[in-house]
Amino acid sequence: MGALWFHRADPHTLAGAYALDALGGADRARFERHLSACPSCSQETRGLRETAARLAASTAARAPDGLRDKVLAAAARTRQHPPRVAELKSAWPGRRWGMAIACGVLAVALAFGGIAFSTRHQLSQEQARSRQIAAVLNAPDATMLTADASPRGTATVVMSHRARALVFTAARLPALPSSERYELWLVGTTGSRSAGMLPLPRAGMTAPVIVSGVRAGDKVALTVEPAAGAAEPTMPMVIMLPLPS
Amino acid sequence: MTDSQPQASPGQPGQPAQPGTPLAALLGQVARGDHAAFGALYDQVAGQVFGLVRAVLRDPAQAEEVSQEVLLDVWRNAARFDPSRGTAMAWLMTLAHRRAVDRVRAQQAAVAREQRVARPDISYDSVAEAVEARLDAERVRRCLGSLTDLQRESITLAYYQGRTYREVAALLRVPVGTVKTRMRDGLIRLRDCLGVD
Numbered sequence: 463m464g465a466l467w468f469h470r471a472d473p474h475t476l477a478g479a480y481a482l483d484a485l486g487g488a489d490r491a492r493f494e495r496h497l498s499a500c501p502s503c504s505q506e507t508r509g510l511r512e513t514a515a516r517l518a519a520s521t522a523a524r525a526p527d528g529l530r531d532k533v534l535a536a537a538a539r540t541r542q543h544p545p546r547v548a549e550l551k552s553a554w555p556g557r558r559w560g561m562a563i564a565c566g567v568l569a570v571a572l573a574f575g576g577i578a579f580s581t582r583h584q585l586s587q588e589q590a591r592s593r594q595i596a597a598v599l600n601a602p603d604a605t606m607l608t609a610d611a612s613p614r615g616t617a618t619v620v621m622s623h624r625a626r627a628l629v630f631t632a633a634r635l636p637a638l639p640s641s642e643r644y645e646l647w648l649v650g651t652t653g654s655r656s657a658g659m660l661p662l663p664r665a666g667m668t669a670p671v672i673v674s675g676v677r678a679g680d681k682v683a684l685t686v687e688p689a690a691g692a693a694e695p696t697m698p699m700v701i702m703l704p705l706p707s
Numbered sequence: 708m709t710d711s712q713p714q715a716s717p718g719q720p721g722q723p724a725q726p727g728t729p730l731a732a733l734l735g736q737v738a739r740g741d742h743a744a745f746g747a748l749y750d751q752v753a754g755q756v757f758g759l760v761r762a763v764l765r766d767p768a769q770a771e772e773v774s775q776e777v778l779l780d781v782w783r784n785a786a787r788f789d790p791s792r793g794t795a796m797a798w799l800m801t802l803a804h805r806r807a808v809d810r811v812r813a814q815q816a817a818v819a820r821e822q823r824v825a826r827p828d829i830s831y832d833s834v835a836e837a838v839e840a841r842l843d844a845e846r847v848r849r850c851l852g853s854l855t856d857l858q859r860e861s862i863t864l865a866y867y868q869g870r871t872y873r874e875v876a877a878l879l880r881v882p883v884g885t886v887k888t889r890m891r892d893g894l895i896r897l898r899d900c901l902g903v904d
Binding site: 474475476477478479481482483484485486487489508509510511512513514515516517518519520521522523524525526529530532533534536537538540541542543544545546 | 738740742745746749750753754755756757758759761762767771774775778779782783784785786787792793794796797799800801803804805808812843844846847848851862865866867869870871872873875884886887888889890891892893894895897898901903904
């Protein structure tokens with residue numbers, strides 16, 4: 463997957479150029495997006511990066527005399543970044559913990575996503591939707607998945623196999639031009655089914671979307687599509703999450 | 708996460724990290740805000756960082772400035788180093804190389820590119836005195852020598868001069884697809900020659 467944007471070319475051929483930082487900004491961003499969905503490419507790229515780094519051995523030089531003091535002094539007044547905690551790989555936290563976080567995230571999302579209802583009908587639709595969301599969150603088998611795909615945003619999914627449904631919300635997705643929207647997909651072994659367009663974000667948060675008809679082995683994917691939606695997901699995917707079995 | 712209080716002074720008395728401490732272990736200590744470990748890390752890598760950045764940027768003053776940014780980035784992001792994704796040295800040199808390359812490209816975008824001779828010019832003479840470093844450099848040179856001319860030129864133009872693969876293709880007057888392929892198969896050959904796992 464993810465090969466469409468390379469047109470005919472095998473994306474693997476770019477691994478060398480990427481490892482050498484020989485891709486321009488746009489090419490680099492695309493390749494990184496591709497990497498996140500292609501384990502074999504990441505494996506190869508890792509080895510090539512290690513190799514490229516060894517090339518630096520032949521240019522080693524004596525650093526300027528004053529540099530050490532400057533660097534250490536700058537470090538002394540610089541706050542360090544915390545470690546990344548929510549990575550795709552270790553994305554399934556314990557249930558209890560997870561649900562507490564999920565409920566928090568979703569509550570915030572609901573608050574921001576609160577819409578001014580103009581009619582009673584819209585309000586009752588919204589209430590029905592909230593009830594469905596609550597049913598998934600409170601399902602005894604509910605599990606939560608968080609994916610930090612920074613800088614492309616963070617996605618949180620709460621899923622219940624019993625309800626065959628999931629709740630999806632995202633934060634900090636890059637803004638799109640008005641002609642484009644984010645579309646959610648269920649990607650199964652037999653193809654992709656659209657799970658609807660994401661609501662426009664408010665203050666960086668996307669209101670939760672309820673997705674029903676989830677099947678075993680499905681993955682959840684997010685793509686950028688024309689505002690009216692697409693028949694098939696357009697590569698590359700912004701985020702793709704395997705669901706727990 | 709350890710707090711880095713502004714009043715924390717670098718090189719404070721604590722027990723200094725051993726000179727031979729592996730880089731990954733030093734990074735772990737640095738991630739917890741250990742200034743002495745950061746000093747030891749500096750001593751291990753500053754020469755390689757500065758040398759590489761200078762090779763790409765050419766201008767020693769700019770190279771010093773960018774090296775400082777890189778090393779400060781290491782301090783700031785030490786907690787984000789993930790040993791399951793590669794070695795500490797590769798993480799660090801990737802950071803340094805990318806910073807240098809990004810600086811070159813930002814300048815290119817602002818100013819029309821000055822004409823340079825399209826010849827990889829690697830300053831072997833400035834290799835650090837350390838025997839080990841010299842052996843590493845020697846091995847790199849020997850392995851580069853085992854590549855085809857096109858593989859070697861594609862790799863050195865990109866790595867030591869910060870060219871994009873499209874620029875390399877134009878400089879060497881070969882199709883873009885060929886350069887992509889040579890960069891990859893050249894690096895694979897280098898990887899095997901250098902014994903990178």
